[in-house]
Amino acid sequence: MLNKLLGIVPDASEHGYLVDHMLEFCHWFMLLLFVGWIAYFLYAIVRFHRSRNPRASYHGVTGHLSTHLEFTVVIVEAVLLLGFGLPLWGKRVTEESFPDKAEALRIHAVGEQFGWNFHYPGADGVFGRQSVFLVSGNNPLGIDWSDPAAADDIVSKNEMHLVNYRPTVVEITSKDVIHSFALHNMRITQDAMPGSRVPMWFRPKRNGTYEIVCAQLCGAGHFAMKASMVVEEVKDFDSWYKDAMALLHPAK
Numbered sequence: 001m002l003n004k005l006l007g008i009v010p011d012a013s014e015h016g017y018l019v020d021h022m023l024e025f026c027h028w029f030m031l032l033l034f035v036g037w038i039a040y041f042l043y044a045i046v047r048f049h050r051s052r053n054p055r056a057s058y059h060g061v062t063g064h065l066s067t068h069l070e071f072t073v074v075i076v077e078a079v080l081l082l083g084f085g086l087p088l089w090g091k092r093v094t095e096e097s098f099p100d101k102a103e104a105l106r107i108h109a110v111g112e113q114f115g116w117n118f119h120y121p122g123a124d125g126v127f128g129r130q131s132v133f134l135v136s137g138n139n140p141l142g143i144d145w146s147d148p149a150a151a152d153d154i155v156s157k158n159e160m161h162l163v164n165y166r167p168t169v170v171e172i173t174s175k176d177v178i179h180s181f182a183l184h185n186m187r188i189t190q191d192a193m194p195g196s197r198v199p200m201w202f203r204p205k206r207n208g209t210y211e212i213v214c215a216q217l218c219g220a221g222h223f224a225m226k227a228s229m230v231v232e233e234v235k236d237f238d239s240w241y242k243d244a245m246a247l248l249h250p251a252k
């Protein structure tokens with residue numbers, strides 16, 4: 001309920017509800033702390049007003065209520081972090097949690113000022129060779145199209161297509177500065193860093209078109225660094241892929 005009030009976008013991933021539950025709980029907890037602190041603040045203003053206390057007390061608080069309260073907050077926060085936050089994160093990043101390579105749809109996402117490139121390996125599951133010397137205006141990822149592994153590859157600009165319910169592994173990097181690949185609807189985000197390719201995975205559960213944004217201030221065009229993510233059925237995905245192939249490999 002608080003999540004909705006604060007404008008969270010619809011959840012479209014299998015694990016998303018776990019993130020939402022935790023967010024919801026955090027928001028309620030923060031609201032409770034906020035109200036508590038404000039109430040205490042107002043109480044202190046009245047209770048310790050100069051007119052009521054002409055002389056300072058050199059002993060201060062003698063009870064232990066404040067210590068107990070502080071400890072309760074610390075314990076709740078520790079439970080949130082160690083009991084919920086870390087295990088959730090672990091399920092996204094540990095090697096054992098990743099889906100089977102053959103089963104998953106694998107994509108390379110490459111950020112640049114200011115857009116996202118998506119490289120798909122095609123039916124062979126092998127990404128074509130890349131070389132920095134081949135990078136050009138119409139080959140933003142420098143793919144060596146003469147490499148046999150690249151024969152069924154495609155590169156899509158600012159449009160990532162996914163198959164509904166197929167586990168998806170996106171490996172993220174950047175060509176220039178640090179960007180951040182944020183899929184709010186999938187409840188997952190990963191920084192895009194030049195020089196390293198970091199994998200993340202999720203399973204989409206709802207067809208639709210969603211927004212991909214850059215979550216790291218990366219330059220003057222950062223605000224416009226958006227792409228779209230289309231979750232669709234296999235047949236729609238295949239026909240999109242075929243069209244993209246026809247554009248990139250006109251001979252075939």
Ligand SMILES: [Cu+2]
Pocket residue numbers: 111112114178179180214215216217218222225
């Ligand atoms: Cu960016």
